[in-house]
Amino acid sequence: MGSAEYFNIIYQLGDGMLATLLIFVLTLVFSMPLGLLVAFARMSKWTPFGFLLQKEGSLGKVVATGGLRGWSGNFKPIQFLAKVYISILRGTPLMLQLLVVYFAPYYVFGINLSKEYRLIAVLIGFSINYAAYFAEIYRSGIESIPVGQYEAASVLGYNKYQTFFKIVFPQMVKRILPPVTNEIITLVKDTAMAFVLNYTEMFTLAKQIAAAKTTIIPLFIAGAFYFMFNWVVAYVMERVEKALSYYR
Amino acid sequence: MKVLEINHCNKKFGENEVLKDISLSVSEGQVVSIIGPSGSGKSTLLRCATLLETMDGGDLIYLGNYAAKADENGISTYVDENKLREIKKHFGLVFQNFNLFPHYSVMKNITEPPILIGKRSKDEVYGEARVLLAKMGLSEKEDAYPYQLSGGQQQRVSIARALAMKPKILFFDEPTSALDPELTGEILKVIKDLAAEHMTMVIVTHEMSFARDVSNHIIFMDGGVIVEEGAPEEVINNPKQERTKAFLGRFQQ
Numbered sequence: 001m002g003s004a005e006y007f008n009i010i011y012q013l014g015d016g017m018l019a020t021l022l023i024f025v026l027t028l029v030f031s032m033p034l035g036l037l038v039a040f041a042r043m044s045k046w047t048p049f050g051f052l053l054q055k056e057g058s059l060g061k062v063v064a065t066g067g068l069r070g071w072s073g074n075f076k077p078i079q080f081l082a083k084v085y086i087s088i089l090r091g092t093p094l095m096l097q098l099l100v101v102y103f104a105p106y107y108v109f110g111i112n113l114s115k116e117y118r119l120i121a122v123l124i125g126f127s128i129n130y131a132a133y134f135a136e137i138y139r140s141g142i143e144s145i146p147v148g149q150y151e152a153a154s155v156l157g158y159n160k161y162q163t164f165f166k167i168v169f170p171q172m173v174k175r176i177l178p179p180v181t182n183e184i185i186t187l188v189k190d191t192a193m194a195f196v197l198n199y200t201e202m203f204t205l206a207k208q209i210a211a212a213k214t215t216i217i218p219l220f221i222a223g224a225f226y227f228m229f230n231w232v233v234a235y236v237m238e239r240v241e242k243a244l245s246y247y248r
Numbered sequence: 249m250k251v252l253e254i255n256h257c258n259k260k261f262g263e264n265e266v267l268k269d270i271s272l273s274v275s276e277g278q279v280v281s282i283i284g285p286s287g288s289g290k291s292t293l294l295r296c297a298t299l300l301e302t303m304d305g306g307d308l309i310y311l312g313n314y315a316a317k318a319d320e321n322g323i324s325t326y327v328d329e330n331k332l333r334e335i336k337k338h339f340g341l342v343f344q345n346f347n348l349f350p351h352y353s354v355m356k357n358i359t360e361p362p363i364l365i366g367k368r369s370k371d372e373v374y375g376e377a378r379v380l381l382a383k384m385g386l387s388e389k390e391d392a393y394p395y396q397l398s399g400g401q402q403q404r405v406s407i408a409r410a411l412a413m414k415p416k417i418l419f420f421d422e423p424t425s426a427l428d429p430e431l432t433g434e435i436l437k438v439i440k441d442l443a444a445e446h447m448t449m450v451i452v453t454h455e456m457s458f459a460r461d462v463s464n465h466i467i468f469m470d471g472g473v474i475v476e477e478g479a480p481e482e483v484i485n486n487p488k489q490e491r492t493k494a495f496l497g498r499f500q501q
Contacts, residue, residue, distance in 0.1 A: 151300050152347035156413065157336045157365040159329075166364070170351050247351050248395040 009218050012209055016202030017225060023122055023191045023201060024229075028184065030127035035134025041082035042139055049073050082135070089132035095196050098125040102197050122194045130187060137179045141172035174244045181237040185230050192226075249312055251276055251338075251417045251448050252297065256322060258305035259292055259472075266292045267303070268472045274417060277446040281459035281480075284469035285495055290452045293469070294421050297450070298341045299332060310338040311416060337366070340410030344422040346402045348394040354381070354405050355390040358412045366413060373412065380408040384438065400431035407438055418442070420451040436462075456499050460484045468492045 052073035089097065102121040105111040145168050153163040192203035200208075206222035252274040259267035266289045274280050282290045295301040297308065299315065303324045308316040315335045316324040326332065348357050358377040362368045381387050384404040394402055403423060410418055420439065424432035436458050442449065443462050453459050459466055459480065466483040468476045468491075476489045487493045 146347075148343060148345060148347035149349065152343065152349070154300065155298055155336065155339075155341045156361040156409075157333050158361075159333065162364065166360070167349055174351070247393045 006217070006221075009209060009213075009221060013202055013205055013218065013221060013225070016200060016205035019194075019199070019201040020191045020203075020225075020229075022119075023126065023194055023199075024188060026123050027126040027130055027187060027191075030123065031130035032134055034127060034131035036138055038082055038085060038131050038135035039138035039142065041078050042086065042135055043142070044078035044082070045076060046078050047074060047076055049075055086132045086135060089129050090136075094125070094129050094190060095193055097129055098122065098193060098196055101125040101128075118197050118199045122197055122199050126187070126190070130183065133183055134180070137176050137183065138172065140179075141176035142168060144175055145171055174247075177237060177241050177244070181234065184233055184237070188229050188233060189226055249276070250274065250309070251278075251311060252450070253307065253309040254293075254297060255307040255309075256305060256318065257293070257296060257303050257308070258322070259289075259296060259301065259303050266472050267296065270306075270469075270472075270474060272467065272474070274448060274450060276416075276448055278465060279443050279447075279449045279451070279463045280465045280467060281463040282450065282452045282467045282469060283454070283456065283459055283495075284475075288469040289472040290469045291421055294341075294419055294450065294452050298339060298419055299336065300341075302326065310335050313338075333365075337413065338416045339419060340413055340415035340417075341419045341421065342403070342407050342410055342423050345426045346394070346399075346406045348402055348406055348409070350394050352393075353390065354386065354392050354394070354397070357394070357405060358409045361409065362412050362414075377408070377412055380411055383441075384408050398431065399427045400434045403427065403435050404438060407435075407442075417448040417450065420449065420453070422452055422454065424453070424455060456484060456496065468495065470495065 049072045098121065101124050102118070105113055105117075149167055149171070150163060153167050158166065191201055194201045195204040195207070198204065202225060203222055206218040209218040210216060250273045252272070254270060254272045257267050257270040258265070270289075270293060272280075272293075282293065284290050292301060296303045299308075303316055305318060305322045305324055306316070307314065307318050308324070313331075313335055314327060315332060316326045318324055327335075349360075352360065355374070355377060358380065359370075359373045362373045362376075363370055366373075378387070378390070381390055384407065386401060386404055386408070389397060389401065389405075394405070397405065403426075407423075423439070424435050427435065432455070436455065439449070439451065439458075440462055451459070451463070461480075463480050466477060466480045467474055468483055468487070468489075470491050476483055476487060476492045483492065484496065487496055
């Protein structure tokens with residue numbers, strides 16, 4: 001096989017690379033903020049049935065009474081929903097989740113969706129899955145901020161939102177960079193999973209060309225592409241970590 | 249008018265009564281030191297006064313404004329969050345372990361609260377912050393980050409941060425306990441200078457001779473109650489209660 005052939009394969013893979021890049025970028029754009037919402041829900045302490053508990057003093061500590069009353073009084077529905085969400089999305093294969101998102105509208109609701117829904121299904125599937133992982137990473141970061149930071153902000157008169165966005169969030173970002181880098185690198189490779197919905201990103205294309213030309217070269221080129229992509233990701237994240245190393 | 253009034257404060261953690269019917273009032277310009285063994289409730293009292301803990305019973309009043317008011321059963325009811333934030337403008341707190349914001353420079357630590365919370369002009373706040381830093385002997389450190397400073401320097405920044413909000417009363421929660429012995433002197437000197445300027449202060453401390461020198465009034469707490477209080481010479485040099493004598497005796501050895 002001559003070098004012209006290589007260029008031809010790379011050229012054919014080009015559209016796939018763009019599709020991969022599109023899935024990657026849009027998944028991050030949607031899953032990172034969604035993860036923050038899920039993290040907040042996961043940390044929610046809202047107890048709508050708290051009136052079932054006995055209170056000591058108007059602002060005092062609540063004391064759980066025994067049995068079902070105590071249990072339902074302590075029930076935190078938002079936290080519970082977030083836990084269910086996280087455990088399902090972490091506990092089942094991403095491939096299965098993609099299939100469910102793609103086929104559920106038809107099999108459950110009888111809605112016929114156009115071919116364009118493929119990309120949307122891929123993005124929804126990836127975003128809700130990655131949001132679950134990001135949520136737990138955010139939570140670990142938020143919970144690692146010393147309570148003294150909240151107390152200092154409280155005494156100075158910061159409200160909840162000011163405390164979070166000015167004090168907690170910037171420190172959280174610095175602390176979670178290594179696990180977030182891990183997730184982003186995994187996402188680069190996971191984009192190949194879009195093949196289950198026949199969405200032609202790079203890996204799908206590489207397999208098609210490999211089959212048509214009975215050669216393994218396109219798959220090697222695809223591998224090299226993922227590797228270089230992740231090298232760039234790791235490099236960028238390292239720069240971000242350096243940029244945030246001005247404080248400890 | 250009293251700057252701070254606490255009437256019949258009660259506080260429980262579960263079944264454990266940590267504050268039992270504590271009353272205390274601080275007038276303008278007064279320096280009150282609270283001493284006592286660990287677990288005596290003195291830090292909890294300070295945390296109740298600074299709204300970091302909620303009292304179960306009693307009143308908490310700053311300059312005539314109720315933060316919490318006891319109902320007919322003595323149970324504290326707090327005013328709403330917006331009013332509490334207004335009341336927080338009256339006081340400042342210096343923590344044992346500083347609690348500076350590590351991602352902010354010294355200057356930003358001091359200037360962000362007055363600008364963001366106090367809604368004051370940037371130029372004015374920066375000008376005042378430079379004066380405060382000069383007073384703390386930290387003029388060269390305005391662009392430094394907290395991790396680059398010694399414990400004593402960090403504590404001086406945290407005092408400057410509290411003062412930048414122009415509080416009517418300043419609380420200190422064991423301000424030298426996290427410092428190496430050779431660094432405590434610089435903090436105690438700053439507090440003495442503030443006392444000379446008639447800053448109203450409440451100080452929880454283990455530094456007995458410092459408490460005697462700097463305060464107008466000393467409170468000795470043990471087991472969640474005020475055992476003895478009065479003029480510093482009285483309480484420190486000539487205690488009446490057995491528990492006070494025993495506690496101070498351990499310090500003089």
